[in-house]
Amino acid sequence: MLPPPFPDWLWMLSKGLKRKREEEEEKEPLAVDAWWLDPGHAAVAQAPQAVASSSLFDLSVLKLHHSLQQSEPDLRHLVLVVNTLRRIQASMAPAAALPPVPSPPAAPSVADNLLASSDAALSASMASLLEDLSHIEGLSQAPQPLADEGPPGRSIGGAAPSLGALDLLGPATGCLLDDGLEGLFEDIDTSMYDNELWAPASEGLKPVPEDGPGKEEAPELDEAELDYLMDVLVGTQALERPPGPGR
């Protein structure tokens, strides 16, 4: 069993959202729901420990939230608080009773909140923040989310890192995927790509039908043009690491 990717887990906790099992109850903004204080719950049977754990849990979540709101969080502090939070949570959850992470079906409402939120501080979970740091550092992974990106709002885990990369490129490119690839070229003059200098680039693509020089050709050329434009925007021609699936 893999540990939960903690953007989902932490993000939900820090926003005070319920776990999946408590979905039907009312949402309290910014208050961490203490399901573990529910007397019916097995973990709460050991009352004093659970109460102590829960207040520590609240405290840790607050610390994490506060840390994430810093413009440049202290990485050591952040890592130690997160690891402590994991320990507390592990001790509160009976072995197999809880799902480690709310599964994606619960995510869409959260994802909508996430994507709709314009507050930069609130919208950065730890993973996206750290992804930002790594993107800014190397400027070489920016194309990767484009390869991995699915439909927007698929899940927080997928969306958060991509958001970081897209933010880097500028707000306009946030629309890149909504409009589809063709939308990128609506107002770009592509006549410069029609000369023979670009023949080598298009040789690697699927063969272009002879009798469809216009629109039908455009999709194949778009990929090469897209790659080239991405490189130009990012300012580098070479990638440190080739974009790969997942990891």
Add this chain to the structure above:
Amino acid sequence: DAEIDLKKIINSALIVPIELEMGLPADIISTVEFNHTGELLATGDKGGRVVIFQREQESKNQVHRRGEYNVYSTFQSHEPEFDYLKSLEIEEKINKIRWLPQQNAAYFLLSTNDKTVKLWKVSERDKRPEGYNLKDEEGRLRDPATITTLRVPVLRPMDLMVEATPRRVFANAHTYHINSISVNSDYETYMSADDLRINLWNFEITNQSFNIVDIKPANMEELTEVITAAEFHPHHCNTFVYSSSKGTIRLCDMRASALCDRHTKFFEEPEDPSNRSFFSEIISSISDVKFSHSGRYIMTRDYLTVKVWDLNMENRPIETYQVHDYLRSKLCSLYENDCIFDKFECVWNGSDSVIMTGSYNNFFRMFDRNTKRDVTLEASRENSKPRAILKPRKVCVGGKRRKDEISVDSLDFSKKILHTAWHPSENIIAVAATNNLYIFQDKVN
């Protein structure tokens, strides 16, 4: 060297605290370091300033009073910067100062903030050229027609002036915050360490550094551990150690590979199950690591203890000293007020027989490794008169408090001694208590 007896420092000693305000408003001292001879003592503060003290020459007339430290040079090492890409201000606070060994008349030191390391040259000027031919006394050019003789300027003595000039700026190599710098024993290279990476520099080259350790995970979501401190071996220029937030120390050999991701040795003490708590990891996080002068041992400081490790034994330390174990039952409160994240440093004395580290309430502790005796002293204006012997302090844990004891609950956690330094060969220590610097020395009888 004679074995240092702790009793000498406390009982028969003449303690001379020299307190200095670091300017108005007084800035919090963030690092303290003696140079290799002990002649100079450098401090860095939160405002990016470096103040260097020099020991005055011993006077034959006052044999019983050893040289005191006076201000030698003050300069602004780092200024606040703005990182436009991330829209962040980079603090000017000096995280560490390290001296280079002296090779000529000038002194060299490295100072670093979160992002940039600088090499400073501190030199004296006590002569001035006078008697220029082409300019008059006030520096105005003379009419060439009035010049009838040739004069060569001569050097004449002037009031001593100490100037600090930045000779190298090593920038743009760290994404994360620099926590350590360490000069290599080859005196040609040094390393700088941040939360996730360690870089190796050549003093002559500022636009390039080699990355020798990188613990950044491919997926930042998997980050669970950071680098907390790093230091080169005092004699073997290929060996260094770095500590982590999980209480481990890795010793690396640069000859093994270009990227030292695989350690040569791994030091970790197994967790004591009876002491296990939610805070086990936080209190095991190592805040400082120092090689002994001999190079045979390393000392680490975590939240509650100081540990001495033998380089030849990786599975546990050879000595463990409790700094303030009475805090173990207060960890929850200390977590709440973030004190549990305080980073204390530790130092060896010149002969590696005594170790020293700071605590709260302006207390600092010394441990004699041979006699196993320890003492708690206080750096405070109110509680120590000039030239008065420092009185040992004691913290009472519970029950009856004796007359001179202080109870755990009365400790002032805002008064923390994080930075101390020990003269390389004599019993002179420098203790930074927030914005005051104390220098203590034992009496020569």
